[in-house]
Amino acid sequence: MRNEAVPVGRPRDPELERAILDSAVEVVVESGFAAARVEEIARRAGTGKAAIYRRWAGKTELVVAAAEHLQADVTVPDEGSLREDLVICVRHYVSPDARAALVLANVLAEASRDGEVRGAATEVIGRPPARALRTVIERAVARGDVDPSVPVDLIASIVPSVAFRQVVLEHRGLDEPTAVALVDDVLLPALGVRSGRGGSGAH
Structure with missing residues (x-):
């Protein structure tokens, strides 16, 4: 039995x-x-x-x-459009809840002084959304939409760097227009892709 x-x-x-x-x-x-x-x-x-x-x-x-707990869930989108997938990934850093930015600012400030906090914050908060961005870009490379010579890790790190800098210095997350501008005016040009702003975007 x-x-x-x-x-x-x-x-x-x-x-x-x-x-x-x-x-x-x-x-x-x-x-x-x-x-x-x-x-x-x-x-x-x-x-x-x-x-x-x-x-x-x-x-x-x-x-x-x-x-x-205050952050949006991390997903790896697959909408059939590189631009739309990137926008969804970057929206993770848009924070309408002011408390989320304040708590995250405290965590990031402490992380600069304390290795234990830095390790925990990187693993739980930093890596998952950055990994989602990198996955979306790598998938576009595999499809042939993006030149394989692009520095994927460097480009994927741009948005977290901008978002966390804003949280630390200004205690606020990205807003929607800034998130979309980061995709259209920074990420897609860095990837050598037309933004397709107002249209279906790169496929």
Whole structure:
């Protein structure tokens, strides 16, 4: 007779996790990364520190998760148009929620001083959208739409560099017109592709 696996520990509570992440956002926005305390985050979430440490290893992992919680989901689009795929990727950096930019600014500022924060922020926040951009460009190269000699990694790094610089210096994400301009006036020319602005775009 086959042994059935028995669940170990308490089941995940999505509502509690959201409450903790929202509380982390509040505390970081009010106090900054360095001054944020796990005790205060737990108090505002109506729970104890043990509930936080069951889910996250410490403050760094929790605050990075809170920053990620406010970001748009990362997807690798395939709309049949290089321009449209790039626009969708770049829209990830458009942030209508002011709190998202403030929390991310705190994380990025701390990352410049703390290697642990830098590593966590790069892995969770930085790499996924940059990887999506690179995948879209590599796919266009494979289709023959883009010259294979283009520096894919360099071009894919332009948007994150612009977006994160704006977050750190101005505490705001990209707006929609800037995101579209980055595609039409920077990425596509760098890739040697006509923007197709107002039309179907490059295929």
